[in-house]
Amino acid sequence: MVLEAGDTAFVLICTAMVMLMTPALGLFYGGMVRNKNIISMIALSFISLAIVTIQWVTIGYTLSFGHDIGGFIGGLDYIGLKGVGMDGDGIPDMLFMAFQLVFAAIALAILTSGVAERIKLSSFIVFGLLWTTLVYDPLAHWAWGGGWAESMGALDFAGGTVVHISSGFGALALSLVIGKRIGFGKYSMEPENITITLLGGALLWFGWFAFNAGSALAADGLAANAFVVTMISAASGALTWMGASWIKGKPSSLGMISGAIAGLVAITPACGFVGPLESIIIGGSAGILCYGTLLFRIHKKFDESLDAWAIHGVGGLFGALATGVFAVAAIGGVDGLIYGNVGQFIIQGIDAFVAVGYSFVMTYILAKIIDKTIGLRVTEEEEYVGLDVAQHGESMEL
Amino acid sequence: MKKITAIIRPEKLETVKEDLAEKGFNAMTIFNVKGRGEQKGICLQFRGKRNVIDMIPKIQIDIVVKNDEVEAVIQTITQAARTGKIGDGKIFVSPVEMVVAIRTEESIAE
Numbered sequence: 190m191v192l193e194a195g196d197t198a199f200v201l202i203c204t205a206m207v208m209l210m211t212p213a214l215g216l217f218y219g220g221m222v223r224n225k226n227i228i229s230m231i232a233l234s235f236i237s238l239a240i241v242t243i244q245w246v247t248i249g250y251t252l253s254f255g256h257d258i259g260g261f262i263g264g265l266d267y268i269g270l271k272g273v274g275m276d277g278d279g280i281p282d283m284l285f286m287a288f289q290l291v292f293a294a295i296a297l298a299i300l301t302s303g304v305a306e307r308i309k310l311s312s313f314i315v316f317g318l319l320w321t322t323l324v325y326d327p328l329a330h331w332a333w334g335g336g337w338a339e340s341m342g343a344l345d346f347a348g349g350t351v352v353h354i355s356s357g358f359g360a361l362a363l364s365l366v367i368g369k370r371i372g373f374g375k376y377s378m379e380p381e382n383i384t385i386t387l388l389g390g391a392l393l394w395f396g397w398f399a400f401n402a403g404s405a406l407a408a409d410g411l412a413a414n415a416f417v418v419t420m421i422s423a424a425s426g427a428l429t430w431m432g433a434s435w436i437k438g439k440p441s442s443l444g445m446i447s448g449a450i451a452g453l454v455a456i457t458p459a460c461g462f463v464g465p466l467e468s469i470i471i472g473g474s475a476g477i478l479c480y481g482t483l484l485f486r487i488h489k490k491f492d493e494s495l496d497a498w499a500i501h502g503v504g505g506l507f508g509a510l511a512t513g514v515f516a517v518a519a520i521g522g523v524d525g526l527i528y529g530n531v532g533q534f535i536i537q538g539i540d541a542f543v544a545v546g547y548s549f550v551m552t553y554i555l556a557k558i559i560d561k562t563i564g565l566r567v568t569e570e571e572e573y574v575g576l577d578v579a580q581h582g583e584s585m586e587l
Numbered sequence: 588m589k590k591i592t593a594i595i596r597p598e599k600l601e602t603v604k605e606d607l608a609e610k611g612f613n614a615m616t617i618f619n620v621k622g623r624g625e626q627k628g629i630c631l632q633f634r635g636k637r638n639v640i641d642m643i644p645k646i647q648i649d650i651v652v653k654n655d656e657v658e659a660v661i662q663t664i665t666q667a668a669r670t671g672k673i674g675d676g677k678i679f680v681s682p683v684e685m686v687v688a689i690r691t692e693e694s695i696a697e
Contacts, residue, residue, distance in 0.1 A: 372598055376601070377598070377601050571631055574629055579631060586621075586644055
């Protein structure tokens with residue numbers, strides 16, 4: 190139990206950088222909605238951060254990282270941060286807790302994609318508390334807190350399964366319960382402020398270095414590897430998505446930045462297990478796969494409005510499987526499918542698909558309960574005038 | 588010649604534009620405007636507290652056409668922009684004395 194000054198300094202800075210990703214996601218999403226909902230969209234991310242902070246320090250952290258109960262959930266050892274102190278192994282326990290907190294926060298913020306422009310704020314707060322407690326915390330425990338997935342040997346370096354599969358498939362379930370926006374498919378709902386989306390995307394890309402490299406929890410070579418493959422995968426995703434959309438029309442900047450995010454999502458579980466060349470393949474494939482998923486989503490007329498499912502859900506699922514394919518023992522100590530380790534690929538598949546099923550079904554149930562009791566959605570008139578005025582009494586337009 | 592000024596719902600602009608183009612009316616000027624009708628905006632009820640949004644965003648379309656085309660334009664716009672609910676907008680028709688094309692200096696007056 191010796192603290193390392195270098196590691197502690199590094200993880201402190203990473204925690205602050207990952208915190209920035211949640212408001213950044215708000216900007217990323219905010220630019221994609223109509224002007225009457227832009228404040229609401231950005232505010233939902235800040236609100237997610239605030240809700241999860243309080244939930245995490247009271248109950249969330251202990252449910253995720255308390256002593257293992259049946260492989261499913263953590264015990265109440267650390268309730269209210271009891272026993273989480275300034276000492277620790279390498280970095281202070283307090284810092285580890287804070288680093289994990291900012292991950293939990295962004296997961297809830299990603300979910301807001303599925304309810305954009307129509308969610309009732311009060312219901313979102315109640316739903317968010319339930320979701321982070323009953324969906325995110327168990328998943329974090331499975332992967333990192335000594336749960337069944339970790340015992341089985343599933344690899345998730347920085348949260349591809351825990352953060353991205355849970356929120357991506359959750360967003361899809363949530364969008365199915367809340368229903369389509371009024372006029373979806375009938376009226377144009379084009380993004381109204383792409384510059385804000387690009388700014389948000391830039392900040393996400395920047396924060397992702399901390400998200401992935403910081404997950405090494407030490408300032409070491411593995412962190413450097415994670416940092417480099419993160420950069421490469423983002424660039425590859427940006428180029429392939431842009432290329433694929435170029436074939437169909439103009440290469441939009443929105444497509445380019447979406448591809449970068451897809452590449453970042455896909456490398457998240459893999460960044461401590463694969464090298465630079467593998468990350469080109471992972472990021473590049475994710476760009477095309479997520480773009481295809483988005484086209485499928487539009488074709489099927491799902492109003493998962495800002496494509497958290499296509500990018501985070503499917504990108505995360507692909508990343509989890511790709512980790513099982515491309516892992517190199519020289520980097521993370523485990524070989525993947527291409528080096529003959531079939532077992533690891535199967536483990537990755539089980540872990541990922543259980544997470545898909547659990548997060549989709551649980552989110553669907555929670556959303557249904559909230560919808561039947563206090564109602565998830567604003568009234569038709571409130572939706573028409575926009576959530577900025579209806580929910581916050583503020584507006585970009587007046 | 589007449590100037591037709593239509594105040595419509597912003598989300599109906601695409602449909603109105605397409606339908607007008609189909610009938611051969613391509614030229615137009617549009618404005619983002621705000622306004623209200625006899626109902627004085629939209630009133631939202633929030634736990635008994637009234638929250639009035641009194642100026643609602645709309646789109647204004649200005650089109651200048653020959654006298655015998657007015658009917659067709661009005662019909663196209665009303666059909667494309669109607670939802671049947673309060674707030675569908677209004678159309679105003681006014682006379683135009685003369686139109687001058689800046690590039691050619693050609694003027695039309697009738």
